Amino acid sequence: MDYIYSNSYTVITIFLLLGIILPLATVWGVGLILRPKNPAPEKLTTYESGLEPTGDAMVQFNVRYYIFALLFVVFDVETVFLYPWAVAFDELGLFSLIEMSIFIFMLVVGLVYAWKKKVLRWE
Amino acid sequence: MTGQYLAFFIFALMAITGGVFMINLSRVIHMVLSIGLSFFGVAGLFIMLQAEFLAFVQVLIYAGAITIMMAMGTMMTQGGDEGEKPKRRLHNVLSFLSAVLVGAFLLYGIYTTSWPTEPTDLGANNIKEIGVTLFSNFVIPFELASILLLVALVGAIVLAKRDGEKD
Numbered sequence: 001m002d003y004i005y006s007n008s009y010t011v012i013t014i015f016l017l018l019g020i021i022l023p024l025a026t027v028w029g030v031g032l033i034l035r036p037k038n039p040a041p042e043k044l045t046t047y048e049s050g051l052e053p054t055g056d057a058m059v060q061f062n063v064r065y066y067i068f069a070l071l072f073v074v075f076d077v078e079t080v081f082l083y084p085w086a087v088a089f090d091e092l093g094l095f096s097l098i099e100m101s102i103f104i105f106m107l108v109v110g111l112v113y114a115w116k117k118k119v120l121r122w123e
Numbered sequence: 124m125t126g127q128y129l130a131f132f133i134f135a136l137m138a139i140t141g142g143v144f145m146i147n148l149s150r151v152i153h154m155v156l157s158i159g160l161s162f163f164g165v166a167g168l169f170i171m172l173q174a175e176f177l178a179f180v181q182v183l184i185y186a187g188a189i190t191i192m193m194a195m196g197t198m199m200t201q202g203g204d205e206g207e208k209p210k211r212r213l214h215n216v217l218s219f220l221s222a223v224l225v226g227a228f229l230l231y232g233i234y235t236t237s238w239p240t241e242p243t244d245l246g247a248n249n250i251k252e253i254g255v256t257l258f259s260n261f262v263i264p265f266e267l268a269s270i271l272l273l274v275a276l277v278g279a280i281v282l283a284k285r286d287g288e289k290d
Contacts, residue, residue, distance in 0.1 A: 005173055006127075013130070058152075061198040063283060069195040070279040073188040074272050080180050081257075081265065088254025096258040099265065106269035110276035119280055 067119050071111075078107055131171055137164030151200070155193045162186040176250050 046053060085092075085100055114120060141161025145154045162185040169178035257265055 009170060010126070013126075060201050063199060066195050066199055067280065067283045069192055070283065071276070073192060074276045074279075076183060076188040077272055080183060081268070083179060084176065084250050084254030084257060086254075087250045088252075088258065091251070091255055092258050099258055099262055102266055103269040106266075106273045107276070110273045113277055114280055117280055117284060119284060 064119075064122065067114075071114060071119075074107065074110065078104070127171065130167065134164045134167030134171065137161065138168065139164075151197045152194065155190055155197060158193070159186050159190040162190065174249070176253050179250075 042048065081103065082100070085096060089096065138161050141157045141159070141164060144157035145161065148154050148157060162181060166178045166181035166186065169175075169181055
């Protein structure tokens with residue numbers, strides 16, 4: 001059985017390498033030959049038809065961004081539980097569906113609370 | 124198997140360089156990115172140990188959520204306080220000594236443990252096995268986890284909302 005595991009990860013490794021190589025080859029390999037190249041100072045600006053960025057990027061952002069990050073983490077942890085549940089669902093049957101419904105209901109309560117507290121609204 | 128050695132080398136290098144850069148870089152956002160690299164390396168090592176679920180959780184929670192949280196937390200800070208590091212020689216010597224001691228202790232533990240060497244078949248279906256065990260034997264802890272997540276969500280909203288209304 002061990003060879004199944006290593007074989008499937010060999011395939012994944014091949015896909016991973018392809019995923020790394022193909023964009024690089026497109027940008028710096030084939031693209032260099034195919035694309036026209038005549039850089040002008042106007043073209044090389046950060047935003048060709050926008051405002052010039054001024055100041056430092058390290059400024060203090062609004063704390064509201066952080067609440068979205070916190071919400072994301074909670075539902076990310078939910079995904080961790082959903083994954084083995086979905087894989088093993090064939091063997092578990094209907095009862096596990098009820099278990100998972102209770103689990104998701106608890107988190108929906110949290111989402112509704114956030115909604116009622118107007119956390120998701122941007123004022 | 125040379126492929127396994129190569130993969131182990133790459134992942135171990137990712138984990139170690141990520142950690143070293145995380146300590147040595149001076150800008151916080153660069154530290155966050157390098158600890159992300161370290162998390163990906165550890166995830167690769169988990170895959171090589173046939174712990175697919177741990178690798179998945181490592182990528183999803185640590186490389187995904189924790190790194191994003193730290194990046195967001197960096198955005199909340201004022202920034203611009205990265206100056207010259209204070210030179211503390213005694214401090215450096217002591218930290219080097221404690222690192223060597225911890226490393227020696229771990230190596231001693233690894234070399235004196237007798238590892239079971241009989242072949243096991245844990246890799247092929249481990250996520251399915253985790254799912255079956257979790258949803259048949261450990262239902263109550265699983266549901267308690269949802270309560271814990273709900274409490275964390277509500278607590279985070281209460282804390283952040285109060286901070287947000289000040290400004």
